[in-house]
Amino acid sequence: MEAVDILRLRVGVGPVLHDGEGDTLGFLVPPGTADDWDLPGSACTQTYEGGACTGRSEPPVTGTGWLLPPDAARPEATDPAVLRAALGEAARTIEAVERSSRPN
Template sequence: MMATGLPQYRPVPGGVLAGAAPALLPDPADDRIPGRGPVDGGRAPCGGPRRERSAPEEGILVTGCDTVTVALRHGLEAVDILRLRRACGAVHQSRNGSTLSFLVPAGTWETWHLPGSSCTAGALVPAATDPRWVLPPAGAGRAARPTDAWVLRSALCEAACTLTASGLGPF
């Protein structure tokens, strides 16, 4: 059964459906999780090994957080909603600027399923002074505070409705 206004996902030969919205496809150049490799078949895998790794030029892989990645416009709208609710944790932008990544509590990747987003185990956290932070880590020790996963899901759904109503959807 097809739902109107919702993205429909299905595997196709070659991995990417012709005419798919670029914002809904994973960014193959965005390799935040070391060892994950490029995205295969147009679909981003959720999960993977958790490991602690430090690379000064890239940041630190934090095993206490997972990463939810969404398209830039959708993510910015969700950030506005979360900031109004005073519920937004650390958020950073991808290297090429096409996506936003929200830090969420560890284990979220196991149950996360929201069309238009992907969830990955672990989080590569850039230095607190990195200019890609939309909402940088703050507080004692500049620790990155995660956003509650269910509050984020609610904000992303509300953001999709807002963008669709303003003619920038569907999501």
């Protein structure tokens, strides 16, 4: 969720999926992104061909729902380089908060 907030506040974020329990988020990225995705702690999976999801009411992955559904106000997909940077920043922020809350 930290990465979603970072993207929403700075550069914008495309549609985002969540699993039924809300433990996993899925950012829609351009087709072909999965071929070169290598960020530890994350995965990139191809869900469907074509890349267009604007106007879709049903999420492209079974068992998920929209955290941020596609609409005309958001781009179709989140830029992979921007997403990678936001995920890194979110991980560093969470780590810093956890470190500061540990007893000395």
